[in-house]
Amino acid sequence: MRVLVTRPEPDASLQAEALRTRGHEPVIAPLLAIEFLSDAKLDLDGVQALIVTSRNALRALAAHPQRAEALKIPVLAVGDATAHGAQELGFREVTIGLGTGAALAGLINQELEPKEGPLLHLTGDVIAFDLGAALEAHGFSVRKTMLYRAAPADALPAEALAELNAGWLDGVILMSPRTARIFAALLAKNGTVTPGKGPICYCLSEAIAEEVAPLGFAVRVAATPREQDVLALLDGEAASSA
Missing domain, CATH: 3.40.50.10090 (Rossmann fold)
Structure with a gap:
């Protein structure tokens, strides 16, 4: 799966490496500095x-x-x-x-x-x-x-925005309500993603999921608020679509 990573550095790179070891393709787009x-x-x-x-x-x-x-x-x-x-x-x-x-x-x-x-x-x-x-x-x-x-970032990286608009990203990982709000606001400002082409939002908690609900994208919420459980959601989705 091709997945947008929104955490700030250095956590973005750490999460990207964890995704690669699981067979996913990360696209890094930190939304906070x-x-x-x-x-x-x-x-x-x-x-x-x-x-x-x-x-x-x-x-x-x-x-x-x-x-x-x-x-x-x-x-x-x-x-x-x-x-x-x-x-x-x-x-x-x-x-x-x-x-x-x-x-x-x-x-x-x-x-x-x-x-x-x-x-x-x-x-x-x-x-x-x-x-x-x-x-x-x-x-x-x-x-x-x-x-x-x-x-907060004032724009999505060009590569990430292009892939979102083209529908090439399978998912986006959101680890905080603030990051989710920034993501939703930047899409509203710069994106042309329609709900049918949008990535699945993999959220650490229900509070995060609520922030991206207006986008109309599919949402998955981790069983417990741990990064490993968010990654497990991705693994399950990849296995079911294989």
Whole structure:
């Protein structure tokens, strides 16, 4: 299958390689560009745990002057991939969530006590789920530090747009609601894709699927919010059409 990869780099290239090993043909078209903010101050005083909901926050932390201090604190990761990134960076105490911000908030409510100290959420400039509000409703104090920005693309790459308009792409992988919104907006702005010629949208979650529903394309949603489950959808589609 020929598949559009919309993640920002370096995740786009990593996902493309995973697709190639499964026999698919990726077309890379990052819809976000990541900028790290190395001068962001981490208020770690009294923090009982860090919250990480993106591997990009960990990549920003890797070059941060307070990295060594931060690594001494337990970390709560939104899902498997983020947890793996935290372990690779050097965190020793990593709690793994079930893949969504809402699920992570529930896990924190079960596992931690507000009286043990504030939590620090390492974020980007856009937050898909307001963990702070969800946790503060249960008595937690949540600090936030923005470690990176994600700038949206203002156009699809020429190759990707041409293949979309010609109906040559079998699918597009969408891993966040924001990316899905950007994809839909760019098609509305620059594309001429009709629903009958559109690729299947392989989505990490129902929230992402809702963002592309107006396009009228076929949509598949992963069984759980993990990248491996999104790729499994592609494998299943390829096998059924063989």
